[in-house]
Amino acid sequence: MEPPEDAFASPLGQLRWIGWAQRKAAEDWIREREISFEQGFVLGYLEQNPGTIQRDIATITRTSAASVSSLLQGLERRGLVERRTDPGNERSKRVYATEAGIALIEGFDAAMAAADDTILSPLEATERETFMILLTKITAELPKPSRD
Numbered sequence: 001m002e003p004p005e006d007a008f009a010s011p012l013g014q015l016r017w018i019g020w021a022q023r024k025a026a027e028d029w030i031r032e033r034e035i036s037f038e039q040g041f042v043l044g045y046l047e048q049n050p051g052t053i054q055r056d057i058a059t060i061t062r063t064s065a066a067s068v069s070s071l072l073q074g075l076e077r078r079g080l081v082e083r084r085t086d087p088g089n090e091r092s093k094r095v096y097a098t099e100a101g102i103a104l105i106e107g108f109d110a111a112m113a114a115a116d117d118t119i120l121s122p123l124e125a126t127e128r129e130t131f132m133i134l135l136t137k138i139t140a141e142l143p144k145p146s147r148d
Contacts, residue, residue: 010041016115017134018119020024021119022112022115022116022119025111025112025115025118026040026108026112026115029111029112030108030121033104033105035075035080036071038063038071039071039074039075039080040105040108041061042057042061042068042071042072042075042081043075043080043081043097043101043104043105044105044108045057045060046081046096046097046101047097047101047105049101050096050097051084051094051095051096052094052095053092053093053094053095054068054069054072054083054093054095057072057095070104072095075101078100079098079100079101080093080097080098080100080101080104081095081096081097081098081101082096082098083095083096084096104134
């Protein structure tokens with residue numbers, strides 16, 4: 001269902017539209033690799049945080065332990081992650097992205113930078129600078145996003 005045309009009429013509506021365009025670019029890039037957005041996020045997180053426990057993945061993704069277990073099983077079947085038992089603690093498993101998992105998402109940051117450049121392409125360099133100054137001024141007073 002398409003949003004009403006006036007949903008983007010306000011300045012914040014315009015920002016939501018930009019956010020939508022960024023998310024769509026990310027989802028399209030991820031979908032080309034035949035994984036879900038959530039799976040791509042988890043692979044990226046594991047690349048940055050190897051050996052994370054499943055409970056922490058549930059916290060960072062704001063999902064249940066059962067959902068994370070299911071998501072990891074799908075990635076594990078494809079050889080993109082592996083779970084290893086902690087020595088001395090057989091109940092605790094640490095999760096690692098495999099080389100294949102890391103290779104699958106390689107280039108994501110560059111693809112998102114290119115998407116950002118496409119989104120901002122109507123602006124000249126000085127307009128981009130002004131836009132950044134204005135956004136920085138607005139966000140300076142907002143609470144910082146958290147993953148909790």
